[in-house]
Amino acid sequence: MNRFLTFEGVEGSGKSTQAAQLARKLEDSGYEVVTTREPGGTDLGRQLRSILLTPDAVAPAPETELLLYLADRSEHIAKLIRPALARGAVVIADRFSDSTLAYQAFGRGLDLIKVRQIDAFARDGLMPTRTFLLDLPVEEGLARARQVGPADRLELEKVEFHKRVRDGFHQLAAEDAARMKIFDARAPIEDLASKISQDVLSWIGDAT
Numbered sequence: 001m002n003r004f005l006t007f008e009g010v011e012g013s014g015k016s017t018q019a020a021q022l023a024r025k026l027e028d029s030g031y032e033v034v035t036t037r038e039p040g041g042t043d044l045g046r047q048l049r050s051i052l053l054t055p056d057a058v059a060p061a062p063e064t065e066l067l068l069y070l071a072d073r074s075e076h077i078a079k080l081i082r083p084a085l086a087r088g089a090v091v092i093a094d095r096f097s098d099s100t101l102a103y104q105a106f107g108r109g110l111d112l113i114k115v116r117q118i119d120a121f122a123r124d125g126l127m128p129t130r131t132f133l134l135d136l137p138v139e140e141g142l143a144r145a146r147q148v149g150p151a152d153r154l155e156l157e158k159v160e161f162h163k164r165v166r167d168g169f170h171q172l173a174a175e176d177a178a179r180m181k182i183f184d185a186r187a188p189i190e191d192l193a194s195k196i197s198q199d200v201l202s203w204i205g206d207a208t
Contacts, residue, residue: 012141106168
C-alpha cells in the first residue's frame with residue numbers, strides 16, 4: 001500500500017500542526033512515520049525554499065517559480081519520499097502537487113494543462129493516497145499566519161491572489177473527491193486531529 005499522505009490549504013490553515021498531530025497518532029499505533037514539507041524536504045530543497053520564500057529575495061518570473069518548485073519536488077521524491085515508502089513508512093507531507101496547481105496555475109495564472117504536464121514529469125507517477133485540504137477564509141488564514149511569525153514572500157501576496165488559490169483548491173477537491181477530503185480548519189485543533197486520524201486509521205489499519 002502507498003502510505004503517502006499530504007496536507008494542503010491556504011496560508012495559516014494549520015497544515016503543519018495537523019501533520020504533527022497525525023504523525024504522533026500513527027506512531028502511537030505502531031507505524032514508522034516520516035514528516036516532511038515542500039519546499040524544503042531535502043538539503044537542496046532547503047536552499048530552494050530560501051530562494052522561493054524569503055521576503056526580500058528577488059521574485060522569480062511565474063514560470064521560473066514553477067520550475068523551482070518542481071525541482072524541489074523531483075529531488076524530494078527521489079531522496080526522501082520514495083525511499084521511505086519503499087521501507088513501509090507512512091510519509092506525511094505539508095504540501096505537494098495540489099499546491100503547485102493551486103498557486104502556480106490558479107494563483108499565478110499559468111496554463112493549468114501545462115502545469116499538470118510538467119508536474120507529472122516531476123512526480124514520476126507518485127501521488128498521495130489521501131490529501132487533507134484544510135479550508136478557511138483567506139483573511140482568517142493570513143491573520144493566523146502573521147501571528148506565528150514574519151510573513152514569507154507568498155504570504156505577502158495580495159488577498160485576491162490567495163482567494164484564487166483557495167478557489168483552485170476547491171476545484172481540485174471537486175475533481176478528485178475520493179482522494180482529497182475537505183476539513184474546516186476553524187474547528188478546534190484536537191477535534192480536527194481526531195477526525196483526520198480516524199479517517200487514516202480506517203483504511204491503513206493498526207500496526208500494533
